Structure formats: C-alpha cells, structure tokens
Amino acid sequence: MKNYATNYLRNVCLISHGGAGKTSIAEAMLFDAGMVNRMGKVEDENTVTDYDPEEKKRKISINAALAPCEWKGYKINVIDTPGYFDFVGEVKSGLRVSDGAVVVVCAVSGIEVGTEQVWKYADDYEMPRVVFINKVDRENANFFKVLDDLREKFGQNIVPFQLPIGQEEDFKGAVDLVAMKGMLFEGKSQKETDIPEELQEHIDKYREMIIEAVAESDDELLMKYLEGEELTDEEIKTGLRDGVLNGKIVPVLCGSAAKNMGIQPLMDTIINYLPSPADRPSVTGKVPESEETVERKADVNEPFAALVFKTMADPYVGKLSLFRVYSGSLKSDSIVYNSSKDKEEKIGQLFVMRGKEQINVSKVEAGDLAAVAKLQHTTTSDTLCDKNHPIVLKPINFPRPVVAASAEPKSEGDEEKISTGLARLAEEDPTFEVYKDTEAGQTIIKGIGDLHLEVIINKLAKKFGTEVELGKPKIHYRETIKTTAKSEYKHKKQTGGRGQYGHVFLELEPLNNYNEEEGYEFVDKIFGGAVPKTYIPAVEKGVRETMKQGVLAGYPMVGIRVTLYDGSYHSVDSSEMAFKIAASMAFKKGALEAQPVLLEPIMNVEVVVPEEYMGDVIGDLNKKRGKILGMDPKNGMQVIKAQVPEAEMYRYATDLRSMTQGRGTFTSSFSHYEEVPPQVSEKIIEEARKAKEEQ
Numbered sequence: 172m173k174n175y176a177t178n179y180l181r182n183v184c185l186i187s188h189g190g191a192g193k194t195s196i197a198e199a200m201l202f203d204a205g206m207v208n209r210m211g212k213v214e215d216e217n218t219v220t221d222y223d224p225e226e227k228k229r230k231i232s233i234n235a236a237l238a239p240c241e242w243k244g245y246k247i248n249v250i251d252t253p254g255y256f257d258f259v260g261e262v263k264s265g266l267r268v269s270d271g272a273v274v275v276v277c278a279v280s281g282i283e284v285g286t287e288q289v290w291k292y293a294d295d296y297e298m299p300r301v302v303f304i305n306k307v308d309r310e311n312a313n314f315f316k317v318l319d320d321l322r323e324k325f326g327q328n329i330v331p332f333q334l335p336i337g338q339e340e341d342f343k344g345a346v347d348l349v350a351m352k353g354m355l356f357e358g359k360s361q362k363e364t365d366i367p368e369e370l371q372e373h374i375d376k377y378r379e380m381i382i383e384a385v386a387e388s389d390d391e392l393l394m395k396y397l398e399g400e401e402l403t404d405e406e407i408k409t410g411l412r413d414g415v416l417n418g419k420i421v422p423v424l425c426g427s428a429a430k431n432m433g434i435q436p437l438m439d440t441i442i443n444y445l446p447s448p449a450d451r452p453s454v455t456g457k458v459p460e461s462e463e464t465v466e467r468k469a470d471v472n473e474p475f476a477a478l479v480f481k482t483m484a485d486p487y488v489g490k491l492s493l494f495r496v497y498s499g500s501l502k503s504d505s506i507v508y509n510s511s512k513d514k515e516e517k518i519g520q521l522f523v524m525r526g527k528e529q530i531n532v533s534k535v536e537a538g539d540l541a542a543v544a545k546l547q548h549t550t551t552s553d554t555l556c557d558k559n560h561p562i563v564l565k566p567i568n569f570p571r572p573v574v575a576a577s578a579e580p581k582s583e584g585d586e587e588k589i590s591t592g593l594a595r596l597a598e599e600d601p602t603f604e605v606y607k608d609t610e611a612g613q614t615i616i617k618g619i620g621d622l623h624l625e626v627i628i629n630k631l632a633k634k635f636g637t638e639v640e641l642g643k644p645k646i647h648y649r650e651t652i653k654t655t656a657k658s659e660y661k662h663k664k665q666t667g668g669r670g671q672y673g674h675v676f677l678e679l680e681p682l683n684n685y686n687e688e689e690g691y692e693f694v695d696k697i698f699g700g701a702v703p704k705t706y707i708p709a710v711e712k713g714v715r716e717t718m719k720q721g722v723l724a725g726y727p728m729v730g731i732r733v734t735l736y737d738g739s740y741h742s743v744d745s746s747e748m749a750f751k752i753a754a755s756m757a758f759k760k761g762a763l764e765a766q767p768v769l770l771e772p773i774m775n776v777e778v779v780v781p782e783e784y785m786g787d788v789i790g791d792l793n794k795k796r797g798k799i800l801g802m803d804p805k806n807g808m809q810v811i812k813a814q815v816p817e818a819e820m821y822r823y824a825t826d827l828r829s830m831t832q833g834r835g836t837f838t839s840s841f842s843h844y845e846e847v848p849p850q851v852s853e854k855i856i857e858e859a860r861k862a863k864e865e866q
Contacts, residue, residue, distance in 0.1 A: 172239065172523055172530055175246040177449045177469050177538040181441050182248045182495070184265045186293065187275035188285025189231060189254030192305040194218050195428035196275060196437070197238045197251040203359055203435055204240035204247075206525065210431060219526035220251040224633055225626050233626055235261035235481060237493070237524045237540060245442045248540045254285050256833055257620035260569050260602035264480045264551070266292055267567045268495035268540065271445030272300040273437070278312035278338075278425070282320050284833040290325060299415050301422050301440055307335050308342040308427040315373070318423060325421070328414075330384050331377050332422040333436065334370055345425055345433060346370060348378050349407065356432035384420050385410030408443070415444040448538025454497045456554065456562040459510050465562050467498035469537045474560030475499030475507065480567060482551045484595040484634070492549050493524065493542045497564065499557065500536040508558035511566075514548040516555065551601050569601045571838060572617035573824045576624055578605075578639040579613075585637045589614065592635030596627055603627055610727075611645035620824060646818050648855065649690075649770040649844055650721030651730040655680040658761030662753040665744075672741035673749030675702065675710055678734040679761040690729035691718060702738040702750070709747035710735050713754030722762045723769055723852075724859035729844070730770075733758065769852045770844040772817040778827065779808050780835040787830050795819035796848070814842055818851075 185193040198218045202210040211217035216227035220236035232253040239248045250265040252258075266272065272293045276286055293300050304317050314335045322329045336344040336353060344355040346366050353364040366374065386396035388410045395402065402410070414420030422440060426433020448469035455466050456476070467476045481493040501507065503521045508514075522529040524542050535541040549555065552566035580589055593605040593616065604617040618624045624641060632638045657678050664671040682692055693711045702710065718728040735754075776797070780788050788811060789799055797815035804810075815823075820839060827835045847855065 172241070172246075172532060174532070174534060174536055175539070177471070177536065178447045179245045180248065180447055180538045181245060181271065181445055182250070182269045182448065182538070182540065183441055183445060184250045184252060184262075184269035184272045185275060186252055186262060186266070186272050186289035187254050188277075188280075188283035188289075191254060191275040191277045191280075191283075191286075192428045193251050193254065193275050194221050194232055196273070196303065196305065196434065197236075197249050199428050199431045199434040200242075200247070200249055200438060201238055201240050201525075202431065203438065204242050206238075206240045212429070219528075222527040225629055231255060233258055233261075234483075235265040236526055239523055239525060239540070240438075242438045243442060246539075247438065247441055255622065256285065256288070256828075257618070257623035257626075259288075259619060260600060261481075262289060262292060263569055264567050264601075266296055266298065268478065268480045269296075269298065270448055270451050270538075271441070272298050273441070274300050274302045276302060276304050276317055276321070278304050278307045278314055278317055279309050281313075281317045282324055287324070287834070297418065299418060299444075299446055301415075301424065301437070301445065302329065303433075303437055304423060304425045305428050307338060307425050308340065308430060308432065310339055312339050312342070314338060314425055321423065328384070328419055329421045329423060330380050331424075332381070332411075332440065333424045333433070334373055334377065335425045336364075336367055336370070342427065342432070345436065346374060347436070348374065348381055349411065350404075351378070354436070356426070356430075358431060359435075361435060381411070382407070384414055388414040388417075388419055412444050416446050416450055448497075454564060456564040459513065459561050459563055467562060470498060471500050471537050473498035473537065474557040474562075475501055476554065476556045476560075476562050476564065477501065477507075478564045478567075479549055479551055479553045479555065482549075482599050484599040489545045490598070491524075491542050491544050492546050493540065494555060495540050496535050496537055498537050500534060501541070501555075502534045503532075507555045508561060509546075509549050509553050510556050510561045510563045511553040512548045515558070516546050516549055518543055519545065550598055567601070570619060570836075572602055572604050572619055572623075573837065573839070574620055574624060575615055575617045575644050575821075576641040577608075577611075577613040577644050578616050578628065579642055581638040581640055588635060588637040589631070589639055592631045592637060593627075595635070596630060600627075608644070610647055613642075613645060614639075615644050616641075620828070643821060647772055648724065648726040648847070649730075650723050650726050650728045650767055651770055652679055652681055652728075652762060652765035652767055654766045656761045656765035658757045658764065660753050660757035660760060661739075662749050662756065663744075664749075670741075670744035671746060671749040671752075672744035673706070673746070673751070673753035674739040675735060675750065675753045675757050676737035677714075677754070677757045677761055678736055679758070679765050680732050680734075681765075682730050682732040690727065690731075691715075692732045694732060694734040696734055696736040697738070701740075702735065703740055703745075706740065706745065706747060706750040707735065709750040710738075710754040713751035714758050716751075717755040717758045721767065722759055723767050724856045725863065726769070726859075728762065728767075731762075769847040769855060771847045773814050773842045773845045774817050774820060774839040775842040776813045776815050776820070776823075776837060776839045778811040778813070778835060778837040779805070780811065780827075780831050781807075782809050784831045784835060785809050785811065788827070788835065791826065791830060795823075815839075816845075816847075817841075 252262045252265045333345040353366045386393045453468045477494045477496045479494045483491040554564045661674040721728045797813045800812040
C-alpha cells in the first residue's frame with residue numbers, strides 16, 4: 172500500500188448500537204475499493220474485521236479492527252468498532268485516533284441506547300460525523316421515521332443528503348439531494364435515473380433544508396440566500412463541507428450494506444465532506460516532567476509524535492502495538508522515545524493492519540495509522556516521539572471496570588499459566604483488570620460486563636491453553652468489639668524437665684480511630700516487673716497473630732486497644748512461647764466477652780442515570796441496604812450519590828443495565844467499615860462455620 176499525503180487520508184470510525192451493520196459496511200467498502208475479491212458475511216464467519224474466534228462464534232464484533240481501503244486517490248482508514256457496551260473501551264480507542272465518525276442506524280429498529288451513547292462519545296471528541304441509515308431493504312424499514320427521530324433526538328442540524336428510492340424489498344436506489352439526481356444501486360455499479368415523482372414533496376422540503384444549512388454556514392452566502400439569489404453548485408459543496416467540519420451539519424445517507432447498496436456514495440461522502448487529519452485542530456501534550464504544553468500539527472515537517480491506541484497479545488507473534496502518527500513521520504528500523512515510560516524503543520518492520528492481515532510498509536506519515544511488533548516497554552495510551560522534541564499526548568479515557576469475579580483454575584498446577592495469560596490479556600485490554608487478593612486467596616478479574624469477562628476467559632483458553640471457572644469474590648469482612656472486657660489466662664505446663672509458664676491480664680476496649688494497616692493499639696502498663704520486659708514483645712505477638720482470625724467467623728479483628736496491665740512469671744519455666752500462648756488465649760476469652768460484632772466494607776457509589784429512571788434506581792439502592800446521600804443534575808443526567816455495602820454490589824452492573832435499558836452507569840470506591848445488621852451477620856457466621864467444617 173502506497174504512502175498518502177496527510178490531505179488524502181481519512182480516519183473514520185464506524186460506531187453504532189450492536190447489530191446495526193458496521194462490520195457489513197466495512198466489508199462492502201473493502202470490496203468496492205478492490206481490497207478483497209468477494210464480500211464476506213458476518214453469518215458466514217468470513218469478514219475481514221471479525222476475525223477473532225470469539226467474534227466468529229458469537230457473530231458480533233468484540234475488537235476494534237482496521238480496514239484501510241483506497242478510493243478515488245484517497246486512503247480511508249476504516250475502524251470497525253463493537254456495538255455491545257461490554258466492549259466500550261474499543262470504541263473509545265477507535266474514536267480517539269479518528270477524525271470523523273459514521274454513525275450507523277438500523278432503518279427497522281431506529282435509535283437505540285447504543286446510538287445515544289456513541290453519539291455522546293463523538294460529542295466528547297467534537298467529531299464531525301455522517302449518519303448512515305442501514306437495512307433500508309428490510310421488512311418494516313422506515314427511513315423517514317428514523318430521520319424524524321434523529322432530528323428530534325440529536326438536533327435540527329441533521330440533514331438528509333439522500334432519500335431512498337423505494338423501501339423494504341422495493342429499495343433500489345437513492346436521490347442525491349446535493350447533485351439533484353437519482354441513482355440506482357446495482358452491485359458494484361450504480362446508474363443515473365430520473366427522480367421519482369412521488370418523492371418530489373420530500374425532495375423540495377429537504378433540498379431547501381440543505382440550502383438553508385449552507386447559507387447559515389457563511390455570512391456572504393446567507394446574504395445571497397436572503398436576497399433570493401441562487402447558490403452555485405460549488406458554493407453548495409463548499410458550504411456543506413464547512414458545515415460538516417464545524418459540526419453544524421450532519422449528513423444522512425441510506426443503503427443496505429449486506430446487499431452493497433449505497434456504500435460507494437458513503438465513501439464519496441467520507442472523502443468529500445469528512446475531515447483529513449490536517450483539517451482537525453492540532454494536538455497538544457505536555458513536555459515530560461513539566462507543566463509546559465506543546466502543540467503538534469498534522470504535518471510531516473513537524474517532530475515525530477504518535478499515540479498507541481491498541482495492543483494485541485499474540486502467543487506466537489508476541490505483542491502488536493497499533494498507533495496513530497499525529498506529526499512527523501516514522502520509518503522501519505529506527506529508534507523512538509516512549510515519553511510515557513521514559514524508555515527508548517527499537518522499531519522493527521512497520522506494517523498496516525487489514526483485519527488480521529499485516530501489510531509491510533517502509534514509512535508512515537502524519538495522520539496515518541500503522542502497527543509494529545515486539546515493543547518492549549510500550550502499552551496502550553503511551554506516546555512515542557522524537558527524543559529531541561519530547562511530548563506526552565493525552566491518554567485515552569477508558570471506563571473503569573465494574574464487574575468482578577474470582578478466577579479459579581480448573582486444573583491443578585495451571586496457576587502460573589493463568590497468571591501469565593491474564594496479565595497478557597490485561598495488557599491488551601485497558602478495561603480489563605486482574606490482581607491477586609492475598610487475603611482471600613483468590614485471583615480477581617474485573618471487566619465492563621458479564622459478556623466481557625466470558626470473552627476474556629474464552630480467550631485465555633484458546634490463546635494460552637488454560638481454563639478457569641468464574642466465581643464470586645469473597646468480601647473482606649472484619650470483626651471488632653463493642654464494649655470493654657478484662658481477661659486473664661495462665662499458661663502452665665509441667666511434663667518433666669523444663670515446664671512452660673506464662674500469665675497475663677489483658678484489658679480489651681473499642682478503638683474508634685485506628686490505623687487501617689495495624690487495626691489495633693497495644694499498650695504496656697506493667698509496673699514492677701510483673702511481666703519481664705523481654706516477654707512483652709511475645710505478648711504483643713500473641714495478640715497480633717490471634718487478631719488475624721476473629722472469634723465470630725474467622726475474619727481479621729480491628730479497632731481494639733489491648734492493654735497488658737498485669738501478669739506473673741516463673742524464673743525457670745517462663746519463655747517467649749509461653750507468654751505468646753497465654754496472650755493468645757486471654758485475647759480470645761476477652762474478645763468473646765466484649766460483645767464481638769461483624770463489620771462489612773461500605774462503598775461510595777455514584778450512579779449516573781436519566782431522570783426517568785431515578786425512582787427505580789433509588790428504590791433498588793434502598794433494597795440493597797444503601798443510604799442515599801444526595802442527587803445532583805449533570806449534563807442532562809442525574810447523579811445519585813449513595814453508600815452501599817460491598818456485599819450488595821456484586822451484580823449491580825447487570826441490575827443497573829436492566830433497570831435503565833443500558834443508559835445508567837456507576838462508579839464505586841471503598842469508604843469505610845460498618846457493623847453488619849444482626850440478621851445478615853448470623854448468615855455470614857453460619858456460612859463461615861460450614862466452610863471451616865468442610866475444610
């Protein structure tokens with residue numbers, strides 16, 4: 172594939188709700204551009220961009236995949252993204268390196284939750300976009316209803332550039348409202364036709380809308396329009412492009428990707444109206460270890476700067492890093508500087524990705540997307556740049572994972588393979604986390620949703636040959652006391668020869684402000700050598716070790732002040748071990764008398780939902796023993812702040828999605844420990860007792 176100047180590049184992200192047809196559009200674009208000899212189908216598992224075994228099995232996109240194609244002297248870097256919310260990280264990374272977006276909407280199901288979400292993401296990047304109403308050939312398709320809904324939902328700047336000729340099974344072409352001509356779609360070719368009379372009313376209405384949109388994009392054109400003068404074809408095209416670039420106009424096209432109808436006009440619209448990298452604002456970044464902001468233009472003469480937007484873990488090839496060059500250029504076999512990690516990286520053979528195919532290139536220039544294998548230190552969101560002109564570009568804003576599960580090996584001895592495989596997959600996917608919970612003895616994995624975690628463990632099995640079972644993460648309960656108690660214990664053993672003797676008096680009392688690390692305070696109040704100084708560390712050690720397993724359910728004890736105030740010793744038989752045992756027994760005895768209670772972790776939870784779901788969400792949080800702390804409006808949504816026991820949050824991501832039809836999101840973080848209500852506490856203690864008996 173040849174090098175293209177920055178002005179002849181188009182980086183376009185296909186975004187939509189799941190199932191709207193993005194992968195079919197990418198496939199048809201590749202076919203029409205002559206990049207593939209035949210069009211694959213999602214159901215036949217032979218498309219270029221859905222190449223992962225999980226994607227083929229499930230018939231959905233899971234990864235953002237590249238599909239560069241050459242069209243009329245331009246190179247279009249198509250990024251096909253998943254539509255399912257569990258893989259939203261892929262959408263975010265695709266949009267981050269795109270200059271324009273194609274929002275795909277199904278002509279049958281219309282605007283769905285995913286459409287609203289991806290529209291918002293495109294807004295966040297202030298990204299020019301085109302809407303493609305797909306599946307106009309399907310039963311119950313209604314282009315005009317979807318168009319009206321789009322204008323109502325997203326604003327009056329949504330303007331049709333095409334109207335369909337026929338709908339459902341009669342769909343055969345479109346009227347181009349800019350060029351004012353009819354087109355019939357026949358496979359790879361399209362031929363001009365007369366404009367159908369029955370569409371004339373719609374055509375007059377929407378053509379006028381286009382002219383008004385053009386006029387409003389420029390003061391001179393507005394004056395000309397208001398004075399009743401005709402705008403020239405050139406003025407209309409220029410005005411439309413300016414309007415699209417600044418977001419004042421969103422063109423709407425129509426077609427059927429599966430039948431390759433309307434795809435070529437879509438590609439023409441991408442090159443004619445969506446921005447090249449040079450049309451977008453310059454990128455800014457920080458100079459490493461400084462607050463100084465620097466700027467980079469999409470120009471080959473600027474110093475080299477690139478952002479890694481995706482990492483792919485391959486057990487055979489190793490790690491692939493996909494990046495966008497924002498400024499300057501990069502050649503194969505060169506050295507670059509990773510400013511995010513302060514490390515140099517050796518660049519080997521550069522290539523562009525088309526699905527899983529790697530096409531070697533010798534050079535990549537400003538605005539283009541490329542890939543390289545086996546970088547040592549580089550991960551997703553890192554900046555690669557010229558060491559003499561360092562810059563750290565803004566990283567990709569990935570959502571935090573909210574669904575957690577424990578991953579237990581199915582076969583003994585697989586722990587190391589599992590650990591390596593999961594770490595590699597976490598490197599590939601920034602919305603996936605893995606860590607070892609040493610207290611619970613579990614490997615915990617976290618993702619965006621249940622499907623996300625399911626795909627991860629299937630990838631682990633296929634790529635790294637090891638299987639795990641998902642379970643429920645254990646809650647880190649704690650135990651404490653509510654009242655003060657005194658206890659005494661004498662450890663005395665005489666079995667011939669040297670005996671054992673340790674005798675302590677302890678006072679246990681609740682401690683409100685305690686160090687999370689230590690969890691307790693030890694006070695030595697021994698006078699007159701009742702317990703010799705050499706044995707006092709042993710007493711503290713006995714207390715500390717006993718606190719690791721509480722008296723109710725075996726959870727660590729916290730929030731206790733332990734005072735050693737008296738005791739006795741034997742000049743021959745006393746030892747550190749004897750005093751450690753005496754302290755341990757005295758502590759247990761005292762803890763049981765001091766009203767021991769169970770504590771549970773409480774989370775700070777922020778739920779962001781549309782107002783119409785607030786009642787349901789608040790009711791559900793109350794059922795989960797949550798305390799509502801307040802509500803704030805933000806960006807047209809409501810933010811509900813609450814504190815909820817961690818034990819009640821296990822399935823919350825799934826619950827919230829079903830309650831809000833996928834429109835609600837939440838974040839949570841640890842707040843503090845609180846006493847567990849008696850009826851809940853009894854259940855936890857009973858479960859702990861049973862688990863101990865089974866061991």
